[in-house]
Structure formats: structure tokens, C-alpha cells
Amino acid sequence: MALLTLAEAKAQLNITDTANDTELQAYVDGVTAAIEAHVGPVENRTVTEKHDLSRCGVRQLVLRQTPAVSLTSVSPVLSGGTTYTVASLDLDGPTGVVCRLDGGRLYGPLRVVYVAGRGTVAPTINLAARIMVQHLWRTQYGASRGLAAVGGGDDYSVTEPVGGWGYAIPNRVLELLEPYKLGPAVL
Missing domain, CATH: 2.40.30 (Elongation Factor Tu (Ef-tu); domain 3)
Incomplete structure (x- = not known):
């Protein structure tokens, strides 16, 4: 059971060729840990x-x-x-x-x-993973695609705020994960 497949990521990004499959697979693999940090294990x-x-x-x-x-x-x-x-x-x-x-x-x-784990990947968690890959993939474009003018108020902005590091998880992903969020824990 995968949190997100390469085919799902390609569909989210409207990519039909295989030229970037290896690089995109790294993004697909990378979102699992970030999402599971918020909702606990998804993949069994x-x-x-x-x-x-x-x-x-x-x-x-x-x-x-x-x-x-x-x-x-x-x-x-x-x-x-x-x-x-x-x-x-x-x-x-x-x-x-x-x-x-x-x-x-x-x-x-x-x-x-x-x-x-969860036994199955909830559709909302899968959607959050798709959106997160889309958000991270936008870093590939930079100023060459005219995105330098995008301000920090956009949830998809990949520009770093002055004096900050930016962020990897957009608010819309966090909102989708909210119903599955882990409660506080004491270890």
C-alpha cells in the first residue's frame, strides 16, 4: 500500500511523459514522512x-x-x-x-x-499527498517561469520570505490532514 503512486502524482501535475519519472518518484517517496509526522503511520x-x-x-x-x-x-x-x-x-x-x-x-x-498504520489510505490523505507533491514540484520552475513575482500570501508560494526558510507543507495540506491529526502524546 503506497500513500501515493507515481501515476497519481503525474496525473496531479498533468505530466504524460516519462522524462522526469526518477526525480518525481523521489518527491512521491519524500512526502510520506512529512504527512505521517502529522497523522501517524499511514502505510502499514x-x-x-x-x-x-x-x-x-x-x-x-x-x-x-x-x-x-x-x-x-x-x-x-x-x-x-x-x-x-x-x-x-x-x-x-x-x-x-x-x-x-x-x-x-x-x-x-x-x-x-x-x-x-491505517489499513487503507483515506482519499483525503491521498489528496493531501498529491497537493504536497504539486507544491514541492513547483520549486523546479523558479523565476524562469515567472513565479518570482508570486507573493508570500499564496499557499503555493515557493519563494522564501525575507529572513526565513519558507515551508514545505502548504496550509491546504494541513487543513486536509486535520481530521486525521494525531492527538498530543506523552512518551
């Missing part, structure tokens, strides 16, 4: 984490990457520790909260293997 991936739990145990542990699609295994880091079957645990995917179905405590330290 396996994650392994170590969770050091209280000696008294905890009622729930919170995965560090959300949303989570499924648990693969929850096993002790140290020999002789408790192994938990995935069937005996409940995963709240959007929040990443894992707890025992019987209400008991989890004892650790534990190694948790799970799949983080």
Missing part, C-alpha cells in the same frame, strides 16, 4: 517496542505508534516472564491502548510486536 508496517512496566503491573500499556491495526505478539523481555496471547488482549487501534480482556494486570518488561 511492523513495529517492535520494549515496554518497561511497573513491578506491580499495569492495567494498560500504550503503543508508541498509532493508529495500530493489530497485535502480533506480546512476550517477556526476560526469561521466565509472562507471555500473553494476542487473543487474551484488547487493542484500541486509534489510541494504541492494550489491556487484558479479563481486566488483569500486565507485567513486564514486555516486547510488543504490532502492525501500525
